Amino acid sequence: MLSHGNITHALLALTIYGMELGKVQAPPVWNTPEGIQVSFNVVPLYHALGLYFTNFFNFLSRSTTIVLPKWDIQVFFDSIPKYQITNLSLIPSLVHQIVHHSRFKTVDLSSVKAISCNAAHIAPQLAQQLRTRFPDVGKMDGAYGLSEVAAAVSIVPVPGMLNGRAKNKPGSVGIIFPGIEVRIPTVWNTPEGIQVSFNVVPLYHTLGLYFTNFSNFLSRSTTILLPKWDIEVFFDSIPKYQITNLSLVPSLVHQMIHHPRFKTVDLSFVKAISCSAAHLAPQLAQQLRAGFPDVGEIYGRFGLSEVAAPLSIVPVPGMLNGRAKNKPGSVGIIIPGVEVRIVRPDGSLAGPNEVGELFTRGAGSALGYKGNDKASRETFVDGWVRTGDRMRIDEDGVLFFEDRAKDTLKVSGMQVSPLEIETTLLAHPDKLIIDVTVAGVTGGRTADERITRAWVVFSPTGAALGSKEV
Template sequence: MYHKSMFPDLPVVPEANVHHLLFNRPDQQAWPDYTLYVNATTGKRWSFRQFVERVRDGATVLGTDIEQGGLGITLEKGEIVGILSENCLEYIALLHSLLAIAVPFAMISGYSTPFEFKHAVSLSQATRIFVSPSLLPLALTSGIPDDRIYMLEGHIEGRLSYEDLVNRARRNRMPRLPVKHATRDTLAYLVFSSGTSGLPKAVMISHGNLTNSFLQVKVVTQEVNKFQEPPVWNGPNGMQVLFNVLPIHHTYGLHISCFRAFFSPLTVVLLPKWDVNAFLNAIPKFRATTLYLVPSLVHQLVHRPEFQVADLSTVQIVHCGAAYLPVSLSQTLLSRFTGLERISEGYGMSESTISIANKPVPGVLNGRAKNKPGSTGVLLPGIEVKVVREDGTLAAVNEPGELHVRSGCVALGYRNNPKATKETFVNGWLRTGDRIRIDEDGVLFFEDRAKDTLKVSGLQVSPVEIENTLLVHPDKLIIDASVAGVSGGRTLDERIPRAWVVLSPEGHKLGASATMAKLDAWVRESLSKYKWLRGGIEVVDIIPKSPTGKVLRRQLVENYEHGKKAIQAKL
C-alpha cells in the first residue's frame, strides 16, 4: 500500500537559487555576529559575517570574466568544479560560492586511489579542481590543465588558492556579482554513491532537491516548537555547538557541516579526519552540544578505554546515521551520557538528497508520530512511499518489501549513466533497493538490503566493483569471482567484503595460497581501505548461478557462515 508523511505538507518550492534560502532570509538580519565555524585541529575560526563576506567575494571572483580579473567560471560554459580535500573551512566557503553562481561541483573522496579518482573526474566531467596540499599529487593525475588546478587551503608557490582569489576580489574591489538564477532542476552538485552496477555513480542533486530538504527541516522544527520550548544549550554564550567528524564529500557530512548551520544561529566544529583521541579531547574544549556519528564510529568509541573517562558533560544530542544502529550499541552509548534520553536516528540515501525518515521527537504531532525501538522513524514532510513485493504488487501493512520513494528530494538521476538512472528512477519513483516494513502506525523498520551493496563504516561498497578489480589483475589469475558481505564487522549487523574466486590455469600454476595473497595485495593497491577484503578470499571450483546467470551470493554466504559456526562450535 501507499504511505504518506503524517507531517503537514511542504510550502511550494520556488524556482530559485537555494542560496537565497540559506543566506537571504529576513530572519537572518537580526542574527548577531557569532563564531560560525571552527577547525578543531588548527583552531581557525570564522564568524557568521566573515563567512558570508568570504562566500560572496569568492562567488564574485569565480564568476567574473577573465578580462576583469576573475576566473570566468559559468554554468553556460558547462563548467563543473571538482573538490578534493579533507574537511576544512575553505571547503564549505567554496561550495557556497559555487552555489551562489549556479555552477555545480563534484565532491571527490579524499580517500580515493588513483584509479577511483580518475573514474570520478571522468564521470563528473570536472573542468577544474580545488585541492588540499596533501592531495595535490593525486589531483595532478587528473588530466585537467595545470592552470585549472587550485589550492583549496594553504599556499604553494606558483599555484592560486581560494584564499588568493578572495583576496584578489577584495584588493581589486571587484563589483559584487548578484546571485545567479537557478530553477528547481538546476544541477547543484554531484555526490558519489556506489551501487550494484560496480563503479561509483555520480548522483545529481538539484537546487530544488536541496530546497525541499531544507523545508522538511523547517516544517518538522515548527511542529516540535508547538509543544516544546527551545533547548537551553551548554555551548559558549548559550549557543548550540555541532561537532562533525564525518567527511564533507559524504552526503551526511555535507549537510551537517555545510547547510544545518544556516537554519538558526549555531557553531560548527570540524575535525579534518577521524581521530578518536582528538575527538574526545575536542568535546570539552569546544563545549560540543551535538554529535554526529555513524555506527562504526560508535563501535570504536564504546570499546575505547578513553571514552569511559572522557568529559562528555556538555553533550545534549547524539545523531547517528548512514547505517542501522543496533539497539544494544545504542544503549551502550547512551549509558555514557548524563541527561541524554535517546539517540537520534534516521534513514536516507544520497539519491533522496539526504533523509527519507527520522525518529521523531517524543510528543510531536500530538503523539501520533511514534518513536519505536528498532525502527528507523517516520516519513519526513513531503515524502510518499510504497512498499513493493518482488512480483511488483504492493505489500500489506507490516509486510517487508522494497521501498520506493516519491518526493521533491529525489535526485535528478545519475550523471552519464542512463542505464542505472532508468533502473533506479522509475516513473517518478526512486527504487531504494532496501527491504523495509511499515507498521500500522506508519513507522518504518529496516529489514535488509535488497540490493547487493554493503555498508562498511557507514560507506557504501559495491561487490561488483571489487569483483571487476579482481578480474582485471594483470596476471590473469582467475576466471570468475563473486563478492558478498559476511559477518565480522565492527557491529553485529555490519557485513564485510569476502571474495570467492575460480582459478585460471595461471592461478592453478601459481597455487591457491600464492594467488590469494596476490589478489589481496592487488585489491589493497587498487581500492580504498573500506573496500578491502577483510572477510577473506576463498578458492572455489565454480560460482553458483541461477538459470538466468544471476550469481547466488546468498548461497555462498550461507555456506561460509555455516562453516564458520561449525568451527567455532568445535573450539
C-alpha cells in the first residue's frame, strides 16, 4: 500500500543524499528585496513532488513558497511577474502546456533563475523549448521517479555533486541515488502491530513540531498528543493507550524518574525511547532505562532553538555502514547540512578532545532575535551561531557536552561550573536531594563576581532529616 510514510521516507532519502553528496550552492542574491528565493509550487500536495516541494524544500533553503491551489495556466502566467517567482518546479505535462500557450512568448518571465522538471522524463526538444524563454536559467535539474516507489529513483546532478564525479549528460534522467533503509521493529504489541507514539512536547517546540508533523510520515504510527504537560495524565496514558514510543526532553525525564508512580505504573508497552533537545546526563539516562526493561539504548538529538533543528544525532546501529559510533555520554555525530566548530576563548579553533564553545551554522539558522539587537550581535557572529555550550569533538567526530559557557560563574578569580556543583549534589550516596539548580547571586568582592547559591528539592529522606542536617 502506498502511504505518506512511503512518500516521505523516500523524499527524506533524497534530501539526505543531496546533503551528503555535496552542498548545493544557491545564488546568494535573488531579485527580491530581501534576496530570498520565491518558489512556485504548481503540483498538488498529494503528489510526491508537491509534498516535497512545499513541506521539505522550505526547511532546506531560505525560501518563500507560493502555492497554486489548483492548476490554472492563466493564473500561472499571472503569478510569475506578480510574485517575482525565482524558482519553478514542474512536470513534463505542464511544461508541454506552458510552451504551447500564447502567453509563453509575451509574459515577463525574467525573474525566474532556476527550473527543475521532475517525476517523468522530459524530452530534450521540450526542455529546449522551455529554456528559450528563460535567459538566466542554465541547465535544468530534476529527478525521475514513479508512484510505485513513492519518489525519485534518479536525480540530475548539480555542478560539483560527488566532488565533480557525477555527470549531467544531455537527455539523461540523472544518476541513481541510493535508498535509505530504516529498520523498524515489524511487530509491536498492539493488535495491528502499529507503533503508538506519545508526543508530550508542545507543538511550538521544534521537537514537538517534528514529532507530530514529520514522524508520522516516516513510519506507520499512531500518535497520542498530550495537550499540556501533566505527569499524572502522562503515567495514566502509557498503559491506557499502550504507548510504544516515547520522545522526551531531559527536564521531563528528571520529573518522571523521581515521581513515585515511576516504580508502580505498567511501562512494559514501551519499546523505544528518544531524549532530544538538550544533553541527557548519563546517570539520568541510566535511571530512566531501569524503568523500561524492553528498551535498550536511548537515542536522541541535540540542538537549540536558534538553529531550528538538531545539530547532532545519536546514531542507531548500522548508520553510515557501521562507521558512526555511539559513544557513552556523547550527544552523537553531526548531521548532514550542519557545520560546527569548537572555539577557544581567544577565538582560535580548538583541537580534537579540547573543550571550547560550540559554534554552528546551517540552512536552518535564525537571522537574529526580533527586537533585541544587542543579543543578536552577541549570538550571531559572521554567519555563525554561538551556542553558549562548552563541548568537545573527539578524533572520530563524536560530540560531547561539557557545560554551559553562559552559565559559568567567576568566583575568587576561578571559573566555576554550576553544572558540576549540581551533578555532585545529585550524586550524594544518601540521595537526599532529587532536584537542584545552582546560580550566581550578587555579593562578591567585585562587580562581576558572583556567590554560588543552590536551590534544592529534598527527597523524602532529605525532608525527614531537615534542611539543617542536609
